[in-house]
Amino acid sequence: MAEDKLGPLRRKIDEIDDRILELLNERARVVIEVGHAKAGEQKEFYVPSREQAIYRRLSEKNSGPFPAEAIRSVYREIISACLSLEEPMKVAFLGPQATFTHVAAMQQFGLSARLVPLKSISAVFEEVQRGRAHYGVVPVENSNEGIVSHTLDMFMGSDLKVIAEILLEISHDLLSRSGRLEEVRKVVSHPQALAQCRRWLEENLPEVPLVDVASTALAAQMATEDESAAAIASEMAASFYGLKVVKAKIADNPNNFTRFLVVGRTTPERSGKDKTSIMFSVKDEPGILYRMLEPFSKRQINLSKIESRPLKSKAWEYIFFLDLEGHVADPAVAEAIAELQSYCQFLKVLGSYPKARP
Numbered sequence: 001m002a003e004d005k006l007g008p009l010r011r012k013i014d015e016i017d018d019r020i021l022e023l024l025n026e027r028a029r030v031v032i033e034v035g036h037a038k039a040g041e042q043k044e045f046y047v048p049s050r051e052q053a054i055y056r057r058l059s060e061k062n063s064g065p066f067p068a069e070a071i072r073s074v075y076r077e078i079i080s081a082c083l084s085l086e087e088p089m090k091v092a093f094l095g096p097q098a099t100f101t102h103v104a105a106m107q108q109f110g111l112s113a114r115l116v117p118l119k120s121i122s123a124v125f126e127e128v129q130r131g132r133a134h135y136g137v138v139p140v141e142n143s144n145e146g147i148v149s150h151t152l153d154m155f156m157g158s159d160l161k162v163i164a165e166i167l168l169e170i171s172h173d174l175l176s177r178s179g180r181l182e183e184v185r186k187v188v189s190h191p192q193a194l195a196q197c198r199r200w201l202e203e204n205l206p207e208v209p210l211v212d213v214a215s216t217a218l219a220a221q222m223a224t225e226d227e228s229a230a231a232i233a234s235e236m237a238a239s240f241y242g243l244k245v246v247k248a249k250i251a252d253n254p255n256n257f258t259r260f261l262v263v264g265r266t267t268p269e270r271s272g273k274d275k276t277s278i279m280f281s282v283k284d285e286p287g288i289l290y291r292m293l294e295p296f297s298k299r300q301i302n303l304s305k306i307e308s309r310p311l312k313s314k315a316w317e318y319i320f321f322l323d324l325e326g327h328v329a330d331p332a333v334a335e336a337i338a339e340l341q342s343y344c345q346f347l348k349v350l351g352s353y354p355k356a357r358p
């Protein structure tokens with residue numbers, strides 16, 4: 001495009017950016033007021049349901065040509081920055097840096113939150129429990145590998161609430177210093193990531209040994225120190241550790257999602273599109289498995305997940321984890337849970353939170 005055409009168009013963009021900047025500051029000033037109002041009423045600063053409602057409303061309203069998929073990422077950062085003016089958020093996550101849990105935490109809280117990597121799921125729970133972090137992010141299940149039992153076990157001895165869920169599409173990339181396939185002499189990664197890429201590895205690197213390490217991020221770090229090693233890790237690990245992508249998306253099944261939970265100390269308000277997680281143990285009686293699901297089926301409450309875990313204090317007794325659609329503040333959900341409770345030795349509501357969209 002000729003310079004004389006480009007100049008006026010860029011001046012137009014500058015003017016629009018000035019207006020956007022003014023509006024961002026106007027928005028920030030209103031959010032500061034919201035923060036003062038909330039502090040007076042002792043309300044939570046972070047409201048995932050409100051954030052979801054904002055994303056949903058704007059995505060539906062957007063008539064283009066600004067890409068609909070970009071609305072969430074742009075607003076994620078606007079809201080994250082505005083929230084940091086109300087109260088800077090500290091969020092603990094299962095580290096190290098550049099793991100998929102880190103990616104999930106960034107997707108949920110944006111760049112203005114302080115994200116703190118911790119060594120274990122129990123350390124994340126403890127950090128939140130003791131009030132040293134506002135929230136914690138931990139993985140709970142993968143669409144191919146099933147549940148992360150350690151996360152479910154943590155709820156047995158913790159009063160933390162699930163305040164949000166995050167669904168993240170897992171994309172495994174092969175990363176190395178040179179970025180050249182012919183230079184790869186070994187492949188390092190977390191055993192689950194290696195397993196999920198087995199077919200691709202057999203076809204493309206059949207002679208190359210596979211080495212298990214504790215996390216995909218640690219694998220990426222090792223690849224920075226050894227040029228003959230390639231790591232299977234996230235795209236974020238490539239930029240974080242300065243590695244090149246040998247091949248992107250090498251997982252055998254491209255349909256690979258991990259669900260993460262955000263834990264906090266209070267239950268969020270109803271958003272209208274919520275899920276509730278409960279855990280309970282039932283008396284050992286004939287027909288009990290049938291009866292524990294009946295309160296939900298007769299009220300047409302959709303169950304999205306049921307898991308059982310051994311009750312460690314007693315052999316062959318189990319704790320059930322159930323996810324259902326709706327909020328504990330919905331009368332039908334509250335009634336169903338109360339009815340189930342009458343068959344239970346123990347029941348705990350882990351939280352009601354907005355249902356995530358991938």
Ligand SMILES: O=C(O)C(=O)C[C@]1(C(=O)O)C=C[C@@H](O)C=C1
Nearest residue numbers: 034045046047050051079082083
């Ligand atoms: O509406 C609120 O409660 C706000 O605090 C404002 C705001 C926003 O920027 O829009 C900021 C943080 C919350 O998590 C949700 C929304």
